[in-house]
Amino acid sequence: MDLQLDLLDNSHDFLNNALFYYNKANLDDGHEEGQADLETKLFWKTGFILLVQSLELILKETLRRTSDVFVYENIDAPFSSDSKTISFQKSVQRLLNLKINFISTEQKDFILNCAEIRNQFIHYKVKYNSVDIKKKFCKLVEMYSIIHKKATKEKIKIWKDNEYYYKDCLKKAKDFYVFRGLEFNKKELEIFKKEISDMQEFNYCYDKKGNYFERIKYGDKRDFLYMDFKYCPHCAAKLSEYHLKMCSHEACSKCGKQLIFCGCAKGMVHIDLEVNDDDI
Ligand SMILES: [Zn+2]
Ligand SMILES: [Zn+2]
Numbered sequence: 001m002d003l004q005l006d007l008l009d010n011s012h013d014f015l016n017n018a019l020f021y022y023n024k025a026n027l028d029d030g031h032e033e034g035q036a037d038l039e040t041k042l043f044w045k046t047g048f049i050l051l052v053q054s055l056e057l058i059l060k061e062t063l064r065r066t067s068d069v070f071v072y073e074n075i076d077a078p079f080s081s082d083s084k085t086i087s088f089q090k091s092v093q094r095l096l097n098l099k100i101n102f103i104s105t106e107q108k109d110f111i112l113n114c115a116e117i118r119n120q121f122i123h124y125k126v127k128y129n130s131v132d133i134k135k136k137f138c139k140l141v142e143m144y145s146i147i148h149k150k151a152t153k154e155k156i157k158i159w160k161d162n163e164y165y166y167k168d169c170l171k172k173a174k175d176f177y178v179f180r181g182l183e184f185n186k187k188e189l190e191i192f193k194k195e196i197s198d199m200q201e202f203n204y205c206y207d208k209k210g211n212y213f214e215r216i217k218y219g220d221k222r223d224f225l226y227m228d229f230k231y232c233p234h235c236a237a238k239l240s241e242y243h244l245k246m247c248s249h250e251a252c253s254k255c256g257k258q259l260i261f262c263g264c265a266k267g268m269v270h271i272d273l274e275v276n277d278d279d280i
Contacts, residue, residue: 007061012157014054015144019162021047022137022169031130032181034229035236044133045121051137052118055111055144056088062151063091066098088115102150107143114140131178141166142173180236199242203273205254205265212271213254213264217242224256225249
């Protein structure tokens with residue numbers, strides 16, 4: 001089978017492949033040790049390289065649509081089949097010079113920063129953070145869609161299986177937070193923080209006979225489920241904090257098993273442990 005892709009098709013193809021890896025990298029949506037798998041996070045690297053490549057091609061297509069010669073390094077030299085095409089870095093600057101208000105200086109800096117990360121991924125020793133790279137990825141997809149719209153007025157050919165991930169990137173480019181390694185939008189994060197703070201009030205459990213027994217905090221010396229992770233892998237409680245409701249990692253102080261399965265607790269209450277002078 002012979003395949004022929006023009007610049008735009010090729011750019012779409014790289015974008016779709018980048019989204020394919022975005023999906024793979026998101027199979028674990030945690031970002032802290034204990035929440036995520038290292039191999040899954042490695043997919044960010046390939047996904048990011050493909051995404052930057054797709055952006056490079058859409059920028060070149062934009063130049064080409066202005067004039068065929070603009071995709072070449074030296075626009076004044078006589079054209080031949082081995083004329084050198086413009087580098088990514090130069091194409092960004094050329095676009096900025098040629099097309100007023102097409103991209104901002106801030107966007108240019110961001111694109112060049114992403115191009116630099118891409119180069120590091122390919123050529124050098126690599127160090128990256130999964131939260132930073134996801135934020136950049138989503139922002140870059142958003143930028144791609146804006147540039148594409150301005151340049152072509154055509155629809156981006158997104159594979160059917162990728163439509164969800166494409167929309168997800170556009171959504172997260174605007175509203176994405178990571179707290180204790182977990183992902184939220186702004187509203188979800190507010191609810192989560194309130195839930196954590198509300199749960200700290202419940203310091204005791206009671207059994208069906210009405211007897212009280214202490215709750216065990218994350219990382220307490222009696223917490224046999226503690227695995228030396230900064231946050232509880234299930235509910236993201238931090239050290240010396242009570243778990244969220246129904247967390248499978250909370251230990252039971254009455255029987256020493258997992259609280260959600262042992263059946264000791266009928267409910268949770270707040271017991272004021274402060275001793276007033278009047279009580280003595
Ligand atoms: Zn927990
Ligand atoms: Zn128990």
